[in-house]
Amino acid sequence: EVQLLESGGGLVQPGGSLRLSCAASGFTFSSYDMSWVRQAPGKGLEWVSTITASGNTPYYVDSVKGRFTIYRDNSKNTLFLQMNTLRAEDTAVYYCAKYIRSFDDWGQGTLVTVSS
């Protein structure tokens, strides 16, 4: 059974940083692209970032380029999202998801709140 467990969310001040983690199990992590998708309170889904299986190629939505970095440790079956210079509009539940041209497995999400 595929399991994706996010952690690292919390309350941070504007301009601050957080690192999210997603521990994966139940599949061959190193064979799959992985993504982060977020959902602001009461709003719809927004794709944030995807990284290829090897970790060599990241993709980002324009609004986080230069501030967020996606990376992975295939030896530890873990996906990361380093978030810097956080803004109020980054407040959301962040989900990690397994990506094969669709999001076929999702974690439960971790809440990031950016507020002073």
Add this chain to the structure above:
Amino acid sequence: DIVMTQTPLSSPVTLGQPASISCRSSQSLVHSDGNTYLSWLQQRPGQPPRLLMYKISNRFSGVPDRFSGSGAGTDFTLKISRVEAEDVGVYYCMQATRFPLTFGGGTKVEIK
């Protein structure tokens, strides 16, 4: 960027009756490899999203056959043949043909 537009925003349905959701993309979703990467996801209240359909009409593992997807190019439809109570939630279409990946705004399915 490809804009995904869903209609209606809300769909009140009687139990046992059909429901239909439309999704239109601002550009063709046909990829250079010949596939059309249009998916449908369901998000029940308080839950993470769940994949229902991929590549327009392929049901994901465990998805009941009362769900079906159709369409081509820029126009797509998700149909529920007979709505059950567990189908209440928000439904999203999503394109993965081109980055940035984009979602529709969501359609809320509720019971009348």
